[in-house]
Amino acid sequence: MTPEAFEWEKPLAELERRIAELRSFSEEKGIDLSGEIATLEERAVALRQEIYRNLTPWQRVQIARHPRRPTALDYISRICDDFIELHGDRTFRDDPAVVGGIGLLDGIPVTIIGTQKGRDTKENLARNFGLPHPEGFRKAMRLARQAEKFGRPVVTLIDIVGAYPGIEAEERGQGLVIAESIRTFSVLRTPVVCAITGEAGSGGALAIGVGDRVLMMEYAWHSVISPEGCASILWKDAGRAPEAAAALRLTAEECLRLGVVDEILPEPPGGAHRDPDKAAAVLKEALVRHIAELLPIPPDELVRQRQERYRHHRSRPHWQMPPGPASAPAATGE
Amino acid sequence: MPGESRHSEGGFFNNLFRSRPRYVTVQPRSAPVEAPAAGEPSLTAVPVRRDERGRPVYGREVPDGLWTKCEACGQILYTKELAKNLYVCYRCQAHQRISARERLNQILDQGLEEEFDADLVGGDPLQFPEYQEKLRQAREKTQLVEAVVCGRGRIEDEPVCVGVLDFAFMGGSMGWAVGEKVARLFDRATAASLPVIIFSSGGGGARMQEGVVSLMQMATTTQAIARFSAAGGLYIAVLTDPTMGGIYASFGSLGDVILAEPGARIGFTGPRVIEQTIRQKLPAGFQTAEFLLKNGMVDAVVDRREMRRFLARLLRLHRKRGEWCDSRSIRVGEAPR
Numbered sequence: 099m100t101p102e103a104f105e106w107e108k109p110l111a112e113l114e115r116r117i118a119e120l121r122s123f124s125e126e127k128g129i130d131l132s133g134e135i136a137t138l139e140e141r142a143v144a145l146r147q148e149i150y151r152n153l154t155p156w157q158r159v160q161i162a163r164h165p166r167r168p169t170a171l172d173y174i175s176r177i178c179d180d181f182i183e184l185h186g187d188r189t190f191r192d193d194p195a196v197v198g199g200i201g202l203l204d205g206i207p208v209t210i211i212g213t214q215k216g217r218d219t220k221e222n223l224a225r226n227f228g229l230p231h232p233e234g235f236r237k238a239m240r241l242a243r244q245a246e247k248f249g250r251p252v253v254t255l256i257d258i259v260g261a262y263p264g265i266e267a268e269e270r271g272q273g274l275v276i277a278e279s280i281r282t283f284s285v286l287r288t289p290v291v292c293a294i295t296g297e298a299g300s301g302g303a304l305a306i307g308v309g310d311r312v313l314m315m316e317y318a319w320h321s322v323i324s325p326e327g328c329a330s331i332l333w334k335d336a337g338r339a340p341e342a343a344a345a346l347r348l349t350a351e352e353c354l355r356l357g358v359v360d361e362i363l364p365e366p367p368g369g370a371h372r373d374p375d376k377a378a379a380v381l382k383e384a385l386v387r388h389i390a391e392l393l394p395i396p397p398d399e400l401v402r403q404r405q406e407r408y409r410h411h412r413s414r415p416h417w418q419m420p421p422g423p424a425s426a427p428a429a430t431g432e
Numbered sequence: 433m434p435g436e437s438r439h440s441e442g443g444f445f446n447n448l449f450r451s452r453p454r455y456v457t458v459q460p461r462s463a464p465v466e467a468p469a470a471g472e473p474s475l476t477a478v479p480v481r482r483d484e485r486g487r488p489v490y491g492r493e494v495p496d497g498l499w500t501k502c503e504a505c506g507q508i509l510y511t512k513e514l515a516k517n518l519y520v521c522y523r524c525q526a527h528q529r530i531s532a533r534e535r536l537n538q539i540l541d542q543g544l545e546e547e548f549d550a551d552l553v554g555g556d557p558l559q560f561p562e563y564q565e566k567l568r569q570a571r572e573k574t575q576l577v578e579a580v581v582c583g584r585g586r587i588e589d590e591p592v593c594v595g596v597l598d599f600a601f602m603g604g605s606m607g608w609a610v611g612e613k614v615a616r617l618f619d620r621a622t623a624a625s626l627p628v629i630i631f632s633s634g635g636g637g638a639r640m641q642e643g644v645v646s647l648m649q650m651a652t653t654t655q656a657i658a659r660f661s662a663a664g665g666l667y668i669a670v671l672t673d674p675t676m677g678g679i680y681a682s683f684g685s686l687g688d689v690i691l692a693e694p695g696a697r698i699g700f701t702g703p704r705v706i707e708q709t710i711r712q713k714l715p716a717g718f719q720t721a722e723f724l725l726k727n728g729m730v731d732a733v734v735d736r737r738e739m740r741r742f743l744a745r746l747l748r749l750h751r752k753r754g755e756w757c758d759s760r761s762i763r764v765g766e767a768p769r
Contacts, residue, residue: 263701263709268719271729273677273700277685280654285662301638301650301681301700308651322638322647322678327705331640346643347558356557358644405655408648409615 106157107368110149113142146367153317155349156340159325161317162257162296166371168378169228170197170212170255173295176378177385178202178210184241190270193234195226195262196306198241200250204386209245211238211306212255215296229262232275235305239282242290251289251389254306257296259324261305279305285401289392291385294318294359295370299327310404311388312358314350315377316365320358321348357410361388490533490547490581502526504695518736527693527736529673531574532581532598535631539740540585540594547583548593549616554578554609554642563641570601578609579634582617584626588744593621595630597679603636606679610639611649614683615656618667622659627666627747632684635697637677650682657686666750668743671698671721671730689746690730692721693739698730 103111117138124131153161161167174181178201185192198211213230216222238254245252261272283290283306290309298307298320314320323331325343330336353359363380370377392400500511504526514521518538519528536543556563571577579601584593595617597604606614614630621628638646657667669687671680673696681700692698699719707714717723724730734742 261700263706265706265710265714265718268699268701268706269723269727271685271727273680273698274685274729276681276700277650277654277683280651280682281658281686284651284655285658300647301678304647304650305681321644322642323640328640345558345560346640348644353644356643356645358648405659408651408655 104157104160106149106153110142110145113138113145117142150367154340155319155343155347156325158317158349159297159319159339159343161369161371162319164369164371165217167257167296168370168374169217170210170214170257170295172374173255173378173381174199174201174210174212176375177382179205181210185237187233187236187240189236190233193226193231193237194224195228195230196234196237198237203253203382203389206251206386206389207248208251208253208389209241210253210255211241212295213258213302213306215257226262228258229260230258230302231262231264231267232270232272235261235275235279238306239279242282242286246286246288249288251291251393252283252286252309253385253389254290254292254309256292256294256298256303256307257318258299258302259297260300260327261302273301276301276305280308283308284405287397287401289389289395289400290404291388291392293363293381293385294320295381297324299324308404308408310392310400310407311360313361313363313381313384313388314353314359315363315370315381316350317369318350319343319348320350320353321346490536490544490550490576500528503528520736525694527673527695529599529633531600532576532596532631535596535672536581536583536585536594538736539587539629539631539743541587541589542585544581544583544585544594547581548620549582549613551577552609552613552616554607554612556641557608557645558641558643560641560643566602566641574598574600576601578613579604579606579639580610580613582613584620587629587740587747590744590747591626592747593617593624593626593628595628597630597632597634599633599635599674602639602641604632604634604679605636605639605646606634606649606653606682607639607642607646608649611646611652614649614653618653618656618660618665621665622663625663625665627668627750628660629668629670629743630683630687631670631672632675632679633672634679634684635674635676637679637681647678650678653683654686657683661686661688666747668746670734670739670743671724672696674698676700676702689732691732691734691739691742692724692730693736694721694733696721698724 117135120131120135120138181199181201183197183199187193195213196211197214198209201208201210213228214225215228216225242252261267261276292307292309292312294312294314296318298318300323303320325339325346326336328342328346329338332342347356350359350362354362361384363384366373366376395403498511500509500514502509502521502524505521505524507521507523509521514528519530519534520526521528576598580595580597582595584591586592595614618628638650660667667687669684669690671684671690671692673693675684675696675698677700680698697719698721703714703719721730721733725733
């Protein structure tokens with residue numbers, strides 16, 4: 099049983115414990131129990147499938163928040179052959195909640211920007227729980243523009259509940275910086291591929307989440323607000339977060355259906371934390387594939403297509419009331 | 433001063449109509465702005481009220497009640513007097529929240545000469561609990577179809593495209609329809625080379641009931657502004673009470689000039705959430721217009737009674753190079769892009 103097994107994983111963990119017991123028993127006593135073990139293992143596989151197929155949205159949120167879920171730096175070290183971290187926003191300070199730098203992805207130099215959570219309390223305090231201040235988004239914008247100058251593609255790794263809600267953050271223009279970051283990524287004349295690896299909540303996620311392609315890991319969540327925030331605003335009760343998680347339709351499947359993400363990246367059984375190497379390999383393959391698709395597109399056309407992606411309603415009839423306007427006016431006035 | 437005669441003429445007409453109902457019928461002097469997608473089927477899900485000339489009627493006529501209580505000082509105010517003072521408390525000068533309709537009446541010479549996308553409505557992409565019912569209630573209460581009214585009008589004769597959010601409609605929150613209407617406003621203004629002014633009182637930010645779809649509207653509106661801006665358009669953002677969350681973190685922040693009304697609450701995260709996070713009381717005046725001015729986040733705090741005049745001055749100061757060159761017989765080259 100893994101140290102941080104979830105409540106709903108208990109039956110599976112129990113079964114796995116019994117299989118291990120039988121194994122050691124048969125080895126000890128020299129009795130052949132392979133038939134029984136095989137039956138139990140079959141049952142474990144079926145049970146695992148059963149459990150992970152029927153996860154509730156709230157259970158998925160728990161997986162996305164697992165303390166051992168790989169962070170941006172975990173993925174960067176696994177997908178890049180070389181990586182140099184760059185620091186600071188050149189205006190105020192270096193925000194440790196946002197990491198960024200230049201790396202080599204399957205031979206392609208890319209700028210990688212991600213929000214960085216910590217794995218324990220000490221790390222989390224240093225990283226401010228991965229909640230950026232305005233200077234974090236300014237660092238992201240600076241690195242994105244730098245990538246544009248040198249023609250490097252940009253990869254963003256998103257794992258953020260939201261932008262930091264604090265006095266200093268407001269004083270330094272949290273909302274304004276988010277708007278500017280959305281604008282910066284919207285007009286960037288180099289490919290941008292975003293990957294939602296964990297949580298993706300509110301404007302904080304969108305500040306580094308506007309791209310030519312948005313990929314989403316299987317158990318990640320993406321919405322306008324965290325389930326707790328939604329529940330406390332709507333029902334004045336953060337305890338109803340599980341209900342809110344369902345209502346917000348924040349799962350990868352729903353986001354794909356809503357046309358907000360382009361591809362779901364499958365995770366190892368039980369979540370990325372069970373096998374970070376495998377999760378990183380899936381991520382790397384997808385990033386390289388999308389970047390290769392985007393690189394031949396001329397910059398003007400790239401920016402046009404990126405903006406069209408957010409206005410392309412024909413493929414998203416459910417965004418509006420049927421029968422919706424037949425077409426979007428995105429092409430006008432450009 | 434060039435154009436002075438035109439303005440005094442406009443001023444004459446303004447004064448003539450100021451004390452009477454503002455909805456006199458005046459033919460627009462310029463050709464109507466072309467809708468981006470001509471022949472687009474209009475929606476009939478929500479009936480749009482129209483006047484006898486077929487123009488959409490937005491919002492309620494007059495606020496209810498003879499008396500209004502000032503939200504700031506608690507003074508009971510005679511509504512008629514308050515209205516004359518543009519809904520600024522005549523005791524404590526607090527700016528009361530006003531409807532989109534009232535705002536347009538205060539700012540524009542003749543109200544909206546044309547309303548854009550009056551009947552554009554969104555769906556219920558998440559099938560969110562009670563959303564349809566809340567929308568229905570908001571429509572009934574405000575007599576608006578959605579939380580934003582967009583259109584074209586004039587301020588002291590200067591033609592502008594204008595958008596006004598109405599806080600009474602689900603907190604002025606932005607779902608698909610609001611985002612799309614704002615984006616189309618900028619697209620139209622780009623095509624017609626007109627400035628844009630948006631009064632944002634979107635305390636609700638992105639509309640929770642449309643989830644991630646409303647979050648995307650922050651991108652949609654921002655991108656429309658980026659295109660408009662690249663074409664040289666002037667956008668004046670006027671932040672009124674309250675402008676928060678996804679509204680502030682998108683089109684609320686992206687004005688070439690950002691103005692705010694005195695005392696307006698403006699920020700990203702709501703005060704309750706910040707207090708819960710940092711576990712301490714927030715300082716007085718936190719997230720007010722004056723706080724933002726001090727921190728360098730807005731250009732000016734403008735009293736509502738000065739707003740119309742101030743906007744007109746700003747618009748004139750942004751006249752295109754060609755216009756002022758001609759009048760002074762100076763030969764100057766193309767404006768830089």
